[in-house]
Amino acid sequence: MSPGSNIIRVDVKSHSRHSCICGTPRCAHITACFQSIGDARGGKFILPSLGGTRNAAIKHFKLQQICHHLGLGTDNLEEYASKDNRNRSLKSPPPPETTMTREKRKNKFERQKKAIAVHHFHPAVVQHYVVDEKINFGDYLLESFVKENGLWENGYTDMDYFPNQFKPDGKKNGSGERVFVPVPTYQNALQDYQLALTRFKIKDIIKSCKDAMSANSIILGRKDDDASLHPVNKKARISTTTSGDDSNELKRAICLLAGEVEQLQQSNKRLEQKLQKSRDNNAAEKGDAQCGAEGG
Numbered sequence: 431m432s433p434g435s436n437i438i439r440v441d442v443k444s445h446s447r448h449s450c451i452c453g454t455p456r457c458a459h460i461t462a463c464f465q466s467i468g469d470a471r472g473g474k475f476i477l478p479s480l481g482g483t484r485n486a487a488i489k490h491f492k493l494q495q496i497c498h499h500l501g502l503g504t505d506n507l508e509e510y511a512s513k514d515n516r517n518r519s520l521k522s523p524p525p526p527e528t529t530m531t532r533e534k535r536k537n538k539f540e541r542q543k544k545a546i547a548v549h550h551f552h553p554a555v556v557q558h559y560v561v562d563e564k565i566n567f568g569d570y571l572l573e574s575f576v577k578e579n580g581l582w583e584n585g586y587t588d589m590d591y592f593p594n595q596f597k598p599d600g601k602k603n604g605s606g607e608r609v610f611v612p613v614p615t616y617q618n619a620l621q622d623y624q625l626a627l628t629r630f631k632i633k634d635i636i637k638s639c640k641d642a643m644s645a646n647s648i649i650l651g652r653k654d655d656d657a658s659l660h661p662v663n664k665k666a667r668i669s670t671t672t673s674g675d676d677s678n679e680l681k682r683a684i685c686l687l688a689g690e691v692e693q694l695q696q697s698n699k700r701l702e703q704k705l706q707k708s709r710d711n712n713a714a715e716k717g718d719a720q721c722g723a724e725g726g
Contacts, residue, residue: 442473
């Protein structure tokens with residue numbers, strides 16, 4: 431089962447005025463699809479600017495790797511970087527009567543944003559940033575996260591490792607873990623949308639079925655004499671018919687659920703094996719300790 435089959439219901443700004451820097455019609459189509467079901471992958475992440483001072487080195491490296499993986503080249507990163515030329519010493523733009531030209535005002539007071547579609551990133555990365563960390567677009571991922579989510583050598587390699595010393599959020603990286611930048615290497619977004627769309631439609635189908643059952647239920651509907659009711663009649667009065675399209679969606683839903691059950695079974699098996707290994711290790715350590723005590 432694809433990790434992106436679940437709907438990520440978090441509001442990520444669409445930034446509709448800003449196209450993804452990849453510039454492909456396919457990307458725009460996928461973004462519109464996810465937008466239609468209220469999924470975070472219908473939004474865009476704003477790319478960093480290169481003129482700042484906070485975490486400047488890793489932001490530069492992140493933009494470099496993003497451009498590399500999108501096949502845009504890395505010779506002119508400024509073309510794909512956001513620009514922030516605002517004069518922060520001024521609390522508000524000058525009044526309308528100023529002689530400043532519109533272009534100068536734009537350069538001095540406005541941010542010129544560049545964006546990348548969220549669906550370019552692995553669903554686990556999207557979940558991590560917008561749901562777990564509740565941030566828009568982070569600068570780094572710890573090595574443990576990359577490996578635990580199956581991203582190592584599956585979109586992430588040593589090429590995406592930030593080689594310089596980096597302290598996340600200004601704090602000491604006590605674990606000594608390597609730090610990676612998020613990169614747009616995910617290729618299954620359209621397939622994920624098809625699965626997420628099924629889940630989206632299933633909710634409507636379930637609701638319509640429940641509404642139909644409630645409207646026709648003997649308990650909630652009109653009362654009849656007990657003598658006039660029979661089991662067959664009771665069942666016949668409950669209408670849960672669906673259209674051909676709905677039936678196909680329900681079949682796909684069953685496949686999704688079957689896949690999730692299989693995943694849970696495999697996960698339980700791995701946990702059981704891990705637990706058994708831990709027990710065996712503990713038993714071996716106790717045995718070694720006893721032998722040492724007897725030998726002493």
